[in-house]
Amino acid sequence: MSSFGSNLKIIPRSAWIIAFACYAGVAIFIHFLVSSDTGPHGSAHWPLAGQLALNFLAPVAPLVAVLLCGYIYGEAKRRGTRYGKELGVIPLTARIIALAVYVGLAILIHFLILHDTNPGGTATWPLAGRLAFNFLIPVMPLIVILLYGYIYGDAKRRGMRYVMWTLLAIFVPYVIGILLYFILRDPLPSDCPNCHSPVLAKFAFCPSCGTAARPSCPQCGKSIERGWVNCGYCGTKVPTHL
Ligand SMILES: [Zn+2]
Numbered sequence: 001m002s003s004f005g006s007n008l009k010i011i012p013r014s015a016w017i018i019a020f021a022c023y024a025g026v027a028i029f030i031h032f033l034v035s036s037d038t039g040p041h042g043s044a045h046w047p048l049a050g051q052l053a054l055n056f057l058a059p060v061a062p063l064v065a066v067l068l069c070g071y072i073y074g075e076a077k078r079r080g081t082r083y084g085k086e087l088g089v090i091p092l093t094a095r096i097i098a099l100a101v102y103v104g105l106a107i108l109i110h111f112l113i114l115h116d117t118n119p120g121g122t123a124t125w126p127l128a129g130r131l132a133f134n135f136l137i138p139v140m141p142l143i144v145i146l147l148y149g150y151i152y153g154d155a156k157r158r159g160m161r162y163v164m165w166t167l168l169a170i171f172v173p174y175v176i177g178i179l180l181y182f183i184l185r186d187p188l189p190s191d192c193p194n195c196h197s198p199v200l201a202k203f204a205f206c207p208s209c210g211t212a213a214r215p216s217c218p219q220c221g222k223s224i225e226r227g228w229v230n231c232g233y234c235g236t237k238v239p240t241h242l
């Protein structure tokens with residue numbers, strides 16, 4: 001677990017710009033929907049606090065989702081991994097589900113628009129507005145499902161409890177579970193200097209060939225960090241050459 005503030009710095013500037021553009025776009029769109037939702041139980045009759053909360057809190061989810069995509073990009077780049085290869089950790093099942101949800105929602109919204117023929121209803125909007133509504137709204141669930149898939153694959157390669165983390169990301173509401181994963185996840189395994197198989201950050205030796213992955217205490221054998229004068233586990237003085 002590293003400092004969250006320093007992690008924010010690896011998000012590329014373009015991701016910040018896209019994220020805030022999404023926030024502003026969704027906020028304006030919701031404002032427009034709320035003010036035209038004047039039916040008997042419409043959101044235009046809600047108390048002002050409710051309208052403001054819907055208007056300014058709902059767009060936080062797309063903002064966070066776009067920033068997380070930028071974070072995954074920046075983090076892969078720092079490690080010298082291409083973004084396409086990094087997205088390879090998303091299981092095929094998650095890609096198929098994400099695509100199916102996108103297509104299903106787009107078709108559903110298409111039919112909702114066709115039937116919304118009241119004055120001011122979506123059927124009376126200009127074509128560009130209808131197309132944007134129809135194809136942009138399902139992008140959010142698409143991205144969120146791909147993030148669930150990414151968490152599954154990423155937690156697995158980090159030696160974490162990947163099923164538990166994926167369920168946590170899904171069921172802790174409103175992208176908070178997804179955010180928690182990225183704040184609390186374990187470091188990536190390192191490469192064994194001898195046989196190049198992945199060695200989890202908590203291991204002192206490569207499980208495949210037994211090579212020391214990092215210095216270990218000569219007394220208790222636990223992995224120690226460079227610069228320690230005494231072993232943090234058993235207190236033995238650490239030889240300076242380690
Ligand atoms: Zn090895």
Ligand SMILES: [Zn+2]
Nearest residue numbers: 217220231234
């Ligand atoms: Zn020790």
